[in-house]
Amino acid sequence: MSRPDAASLLSPSPPPFKPHRRGRLLPSILAVLAAAAALFLLAVLRSPPTPSPNLGSLFLSLGSNNTAASHLRALTLHPHVAGTKANSLTAAYVLHAFSSLSIPSHITPYSVLLSYPVHRSLSLSAGPGRAAKSFSLTQDTYPSDPYARAAAEVTPTFFAYSASGSVSAEAVYANYGREEDFAYLSSRGVDVAGRVALARYGRIHCEDIVHNARAAGAAAALVYPDPLEYGGSAGEGSFPDSRWLPPSGVQVGSLFRGVGDPTTPMWASSEGCERVSVEDAMATDDMPGIPALPVSARDAAEIQQVLGGAEAPADWQGRDGSPVYRLGPGPAVLNLTYQGNDTMATIENVFAVIEGAEEPDRYVILGNHRDAWTFGAADPNSGTAAMIELAQRFSMLQKQGWRPRRTIIFCSWDAEEYGLTGSTEWVEENREMLSTRAVAYLNIDVSVVGPVLLPSTTPQLDELLLEVQDPDNSSQTVYDSWVKANASPKIQRLGNGGSDYAAFVQHVGIPSTNLIFGEGPGYPVYHSLYDDFVWVEKFADPGFRRHVAAASIWGIMALRLADEEIIPFDYMSYTTELEAYTKVVEKETEGTTVSCSPLYNSIRALKKAATKVNSERKDIQRELSSKQLSKDSMRIRGLNDRLMQAERAFTNREGIFKQAWYKHLIYGPSEQNDWDTASYPGIADAIATARSSNTSASWKLVQHEVHRVARAVAQASAVLSGSLT
Numbered sequence: 001m002s003r004p005d006a007a008s009l010l011s012p013s014p015p016p017f018k019p020h021r022r023g024r025l026l027p028s029i030l031a032v033l034a035a036a037a038a039l040f041l042l043a044v045l046r047s048p049p050t051p052s053p054n055l056g057s058l059f060l061s062l063g064s065n066n067t068a069a070s071h072l073r074a075l076t077l078h079p080h081v082a083g084t085k086a087n088s089l090t091a092a093y094v095l096h097a098f099s100s101l102s103i104p105s106h107i108t109p110y111s112v113l114l115s116y117p118v119h120r121s122l123s124l125s126a127g128p129g130r131a132a133k134s135f136s137l138t139q140d141t142y143p144s145d146p147y148a149r150a151a152a153e154v155t156p157t158f159f160a161y162s163a164s165g166s167v168s169a170e171a172v173y174a175n176y177g178r179e180e181d182f183a184y185l186s187s188r189g190v191d192v193a194g195r196v197a198l199a200r201y202g203r204i205h206c207e208d209i210v211h212n213a214r215a216a217g218a219a220a221a222l223v224y225p226d227p228l229e230y231g232g233s234a235g236e237g238s239f240p241d242s243r244w245l246p247p248s249g250v251q252v253g254s255l256f257r258g259v260g261d262p263t264t265p266m267w268a269s270s271e272g273c274e275r276v277s278v279e280d281a282m283a284t285d286d287m288p289g290i291p292a293l294p295v296s297a298r299d300a301a302e303i304q305q306v307l308g309g310a311e312a313p314a315d316w317q318g319r320d321g322s323p324v325y326r327l328g329p330g331p332a333v334l335n336l337t338y339q340g341n342d343t344m345a346t347i348e349n350v351f352a353v354i355e356g357a358e359e360p361d362r363y364v365i366l367g368n369h370r371d372a373w374t375f376g377a378a379d380p381n382s383g384t385a386a387m388i389e390l391a392q393r394f395s396m397l398q399k400q401g402w403r404p405r406r407t408i409i410f411c412s413w414d415a416e417e418y419g420l421t422g423s424t425e426w427v428e429e430n431r432e433m434l435s436t437r438a439v440a441y442l443n444i445d446v447s448v449v450g451p452v453l454l455p456s457t458t459p460q461l462d463e464l465l466l467e468v469q470d471p472d473n474s475s476q477t478v479y480d481s482w483v484k485a486n487a488s489p490k491i492q493r494l495g496n497g498g499s500d501y502a503a504f505v506q507h508v509g510i511p512s513t514n515l516i517f518g519e520g521p522g523y524p525v526y527h528s529l530y531d532d533f534v535w536v537e538k539f540a541d542p543g544f545r546r547h548v549a550a551a552s553i554w555g556i557m558a559l560r561l562a563d564e565e566i567i568p569f570d571y572m573s574y575t576t577e578l579e580a581y582t583k584v585v586e587k588e589t590e591g592t593t594v595s596c597s598p599l600y601n602s603i604r605a606l607k608k609a610a611t612k613v614n615s616e617r618k619d620i621q622r623e624l625s626s627k628q629l630s631k632d633s634m635r636i637r638g639l640n641d642r643l644m645q646a647e648r649a650f651t652n653r654e655g656i657f658k659q660a661w662y663k664h665l666i667y668g669p670s671e672q673n674d675w676d677t678a679s680y681p682g683i684a685d686a687i688a689t690a691r692s693s694n695t696s697a698s699w700k701l702v703q704h705e706v707h708r709v710a711r712a713v714a715q716a717s718a719v720l721s722g723s724l725t
Contacts, residue, residue, distance in 0.1 A: 055402060059559060060471050060552055062393040068547035069537070071097070072377060072385035075370075076533050079154045082371035082415035082422075083114045083345030086153070090370050091348040094412045097388045098352035101395035103410075105352040110269045110425045111344050112261035113281055114418055115254075117158035119339040122222075122293060126306040127331040135299045139529040140248040142240055147375065147532050154374050154529055157294055158340070159206060159223075160254040160418055161262075161282070165291045166337040167196060167220040170330035171303055174199040174216075175316045177209030177223070182216040188310060190327050193217030196334045198303055200226040206253045210288045220336050221292040224300035225251050227319050230524045231297065234321040243539040245524040247298040252373045252527050254417060258286035259497060259661060260424030263344075266661060268429035282342055291338040306332040347371075347414035349422045354394060356407040356562065358632060362640075363434070364562045365409045365441045365510075366390070366554065367423060367500050369416030375532040378523060378540055382547060383444040384412065390551040390558075404562035406439060413500050416445070417527075420502050427503035434508055439644055440561050441504035441512040447550040448541040450519030453482050456492035457513045458505060458647060458667070459577055460569040464557060465491070465513060471552030472545075478553060495667030495678055506664045509651035511569065511644075515554060517546040565624060565631050566617050569643045571610040571720060578603045578666070578713065581679045585706070588687050594702050598710035606713050609720035613642065642722050649716035652708060656682050665712045680709055 080087040091107060098105040124133040137157055141148040172192050175181040177199030185192055197213040199221065204212075206223050213221040225245055227234075232244040239246055256262060261269040262281035269275075281287075304325055312325040350370070356362065368383035391410055415421035427434060440461065455465055466479035473481060494505045494512055504510040523540070525531045541547055560568050582599045589596070616639055623629035629636075651663035659681075662668045668681030678684050682705040690698035718725075 055397070055563075056469060056556055056559065057474070058400070059393055059397060059555055060469065060474070062396050063471065063548040063552055064389060064392070065544040065548055067392060068385045068389045068551070069544045071388045072381055072536065072544075072547070073533050075381040075384055076372075076375045076377045078150050079374045080370075080372055080376065081116075081155050082347055082418055083116075087371050087414065088348060091350050091412070091414065094350045094370060094384065094388065098350070098391060098410065101352075101391055102398075103352040103354055103391060103395060105350065108349045108351065108426065109346050110261070110349070110414075110422065111271075111346055112269050112415060112418075112421050112425065113263045113278060113342060114345040114347075114415065115160040115162075115340055115342045117156050117338070118341050119337065120156060120158060120293060121335070121337045122295065122299070123335045124303060124306065125333040125335065127333075130306070133302060135295070135302075137250075137293070137295070137299075138248070139250055139296070140246065141529075142246070145240075146534065150375075151529060155252075157250040157252050158338070159210070159252065159288070159292050159294055161256045161287055161342065162210075162292045162338050162340055163282075163288055163290050164339045165220075166335075167291055168333060168335045169195045169219050170328060171196045171198050171222075171307060171332050171334050172218075172328040173304065173307060173312060173316070173325055174213065175312070176200060176203035177212050177221075178204055179212055179215075181316075182212055184313075185216075185327065188327065190309065190329060191217075194219050195329050196336060197221045198300060198307075198328075199223050200229075200300070201251055202226060202229040206251075206292075206294065207255045207257045207288070210255050210290065210292045211257060213292075214288060214290045218290060220290050220334075221288075222295050222300070222303075222334070222336070223251075223292065224295045224297055225249060225524075225528075226300070227297050227322065229522070231319065232524075234319060239525060239530045239535055240538070243524060243535070245297070245528060246530060248296045249525065249528040249530055250294045250296050252294050254419055255288040255292060256286060256419040258284075259420045259502060260428065261421055262286070262419070264425070264428075266428075269425045270429055278342055278344070291336055293336060293338060303332060303334070308332075347422050349414055349426055350412035352391060352410040354398070354404060354408040356405055357403045359406045359637075361437050362406040362644075363409055363438045364404075364406055364558050365411060365438060365504070366443075366558055367411035367413055367441065368444050368447075369413040369422065369500055371414050371417055371422075372531070373417055373527050374529050377533045377536040378449050378531050379446045379526060380416065382449070382536060382540070383447040383550075386444060386447040386547050386551040386554065387412070389548065390555045393551070393555060404559075405565070406562045408558060408562050411500075416500055420497060420500055423500035424503045424507075427507060431508060434504075434510065435648060438504070438508070438510045439567060441501060441510050442554060442557055442561075443499055443501040443504075443512060443514045444516070444550060444554055445499040445514065446516050446518070446523075448517045448536070448546040449523035450517055450540065451546065452485055452517060452519050453478065453553070454492070454516050454518050455513065456494050456501075456515075458494060458511045459574040460571050460643075460647065461511055461513055461557075462491055462573050463570045464560060464568045465553075468553050468556045468560075471549045471556075493667050493679070495664070495669060495681065497669050506662045506668060507651075509648040509664060511647045513557065515550060517541075517550055565636055566620060567640045567643045569646075570614065571606065571643075571646060571716075572614065575603055575607040575610060577679075578606070581666075585680060585683055585687075589699075589702060592690075592699050592702070594699060594706060596706060598707055599713065602710040602713035602717065606717040606720070609717040613639070613720050638722065642720055646716045646719045649719045650712050652712060657685055657705070665709045680705075683709060
């Protein structure tokens, strides 16, 4: 079939649905890169050279819709927030599921700082002559709701790690709560200081909204899901009659802007470890520092109706038919109280290990988190169900005599919702082992909320992903089906902190993927009471075909990474993207003393090394085919080590400027938006600083960041080439 323009295939934007941590990216870099780079990809897309087609076909034939559905139903009978008894029961369920397949399994616990609500209240004083309004802060069940009784077990709506306190102040409407939104309020003479900022979801995540509100001087913050993004068209209805969020729906979340356990920054929460005090952990800039609450669109509308002040701009307004939004301040006065319990709690990661036959010390790791803010049917247990269904297929293959060449590790992470906590602690505790032994990390968080495959990878995995046989049509690849289903398919990158791949990619430098079937920029019942089995069965994946497809793509990638003699990585697409990123930097620094020559030189060296490696791969494959070379040859081991370690070379032990935990210099989080992936994050941050100050020293810092990235790329080329200077 004809291929679309390569520029439409790649995007540096973040994976949808699961925003989490933070970072900054120059808007021009996003705009240019969305239409740039990786022309190489299309040249290499071809029928996959799978060494064991019968094994792959057998694996695909073993998929079971009923198995995925039954596991999802069992996992989502009750809400299961991290650190609770209910979530410990889900750990036991997953452990039993793995163990019953005769896959050796175990639990690794950690003691970490979590956060729960003790008391919340919110009332509105609308002004003279108007009665005060007290909000219930509850999400309504619906008639014939099969989970109505279990809904009483849901943790009251809250923001984890919110500061405790009481505030009585006028309200100010702050649109999406971005820096530019607060700057606009200031330009209009609307003083946020000492007031309650009312902001909506839709552009950045709650932790960044509240952080920006505090920076603008707000005393407290409220965040709500506006019907413009979460309610569909006026008159379209809401769940259970449609996929849209009901008016009482609330999107909860975590306000921690860091990763892992807040009491063990930069090291693991292992038994007997050093810890900062809870008080000191809560006092860092990664914490919100002000009281904040998530509220429903229904409650936010009541506040909006009594706001005065100037009319908000057109792009600050709601959907058609909504009342006019005004900026404030007041005359509405909000009385907000939040009392939280920030406490040490035990979380449980569950692991199952299929040991490799020839290379047991090389790990292909598959992960999904298990904890949820409520029932978690889409986020994350659609992924958990897919993982158990996948493990069942691998168990069946074992009974047929299969054993992988390399070790396969299944990981069921805990406390992801609080700050990628379970995966981060495990990676930090096992960092050196993973650095030398991990081949790749394959993540699924939300597996299905729609029909279209929306994958993310580090670039050397692009070809592998797109070559996977379509589980629904064996005559074509995932890429072929993807193009037919989606007019503008894009491979996203993994620089943000959206899910558990963050520690693997950004802290250690392990090639990774994240897979999801979805549509649009998100799904409306995210982190609400209504993310239950009924919503998934009725709107996300009727018949559970996409759950099985997700497990199939996940599994075929794992099989190839675990079984092929030569690890199926290709770094040529990396060089094409790096060239495109560098051209953007060159344009951004035009007219300054900054030179991008060091970057261009190192990218040329990387391209030469990637070409050499690809040539070596072909030679070895030829010798293997003709039986001139043994499958356990040290030449193969040496080549695989270079392919595996090259991604590590893109990391720097000092980390990104101001974000030392993030080590990857090519892809990192955006400082102001957890939803964004920044390309060359250190350079982008330095350019933003230099533009603001425009001093000689600030532009020298940009040049320094250019050299840092150039050195990392040069190190990667040296690793790939396998030769010393």
